[in-house]
Amino acid sequence: MFTIHQTIDGQPRACTYTERDTIRLLRTGHRRGVEIDPRAAGGAVLRWTPPSLMFHRTPREIRIEAQIPVRMSTALQANLDRIHDGARADLLDLSDSAKARLYAAGLIIIDSTQTIRVTLAARLALTACAHRTHTRAPRGYHHPADHRYAIDSVGLNKPGGRAGKIHDRTSHASCTCGALDYFADDRSTAARAARRHRAQAAAALVEAL
Numbered sequence: 001m002f003t004i005h006q007t008i009d010g011q012p013r014a015c016t017y018t019e020r021d022t023i024r025l026l027r028t029g030h031r032r033g034v035e036i037d038p039r040a041a042g043g044a045v046l047r048w049t050p051p052s053l054m055f056h057r058t059p060r061e062i063r064i065e066a067q068i069p070v071r072m073s074t075a076l077q078a079n080l081d082r083i084h085d086g087a088r089a090d091l092l093d094l095s096d097s098a099k100a101r102l103y104a105a106g107l108i109i110i111d112s113t114q115t116i117r118v119t120l121a122a123r124l125a126l127t128a129c130a131h132r133t134h135t136r137a138p139r140g141y142h143h144p145a146d147h148r149y150a151i152d153s154v155g156l157n158k159p160g161g162r163a164g165k166i167h168d169r170t171s172h173a174s175c176t177c178g179a180l181d182y183f184a185d186d187r188s189t190a191a192r193a194a195r196r197h198r199a200q201a202a203a204a205l206v207e208a209l
């Protein structure tokens with residue numbers, strides 16, 4: 001089960017969704033081009049900016065939280081990686097206690113025919129864990145000699161603390177998956193690239209649900 005948080009007419013609202021309803025919400029969001037940001041606790045944040053005739057367009061957000069927050073550990077993840085949807089629990093090369101721990105953590109469900117299903121919370125958490133993005137803080141004012149790309153620069157010719165220094169606002173976005181390696185003019189552009197990358201991973205997940 002999931003709790004859905006959103007603000008309607010300025011008032012915060014929360015309601016409970018089943019997994020099936022939450023998948024439907026994610027699919028609808030994906031179809032409408034909403035940015036989906038998966039979270040390690042097994043939820044997601046949906047962000048979009050509705051069209052408006054007003055000059056200022058207000059961004060909107062829906063937060064999806066797993067009611068049993070996922071606390072992924074290396075051991076749980078390793079066991080989860082050995083499972084695929086539709087596998088038979090009784091045929092799996094995994095101890096009963098390992099399966100019980102995955103079930104207790106809200107990561108799998110085993111039905112009466114011993115068929116395993118990986119939960120939505122587990123899938124969102126795995127996606128978030130696989131794509132931990134990072135943006136590098138700009139260097140700001142620094143001596144050009146510290147800058148390996150600007151060795152010819154003599155820096156600013158100004159008195160005070162910035163004398164002889166150059167200013168660097170550039171940032172870099174990367175991801176633990178290794179697929180994101182983006183140099184940006186500033187940190188907010190790098191952060192947007194990181195969010196776009198996580199949203200692409202989430203979109204691929206939603207398409208596969």
Ligand SMILES: [Zn+2]
Nearest residue numbers: 130131175177
């Ligand atoms: Zn990634």
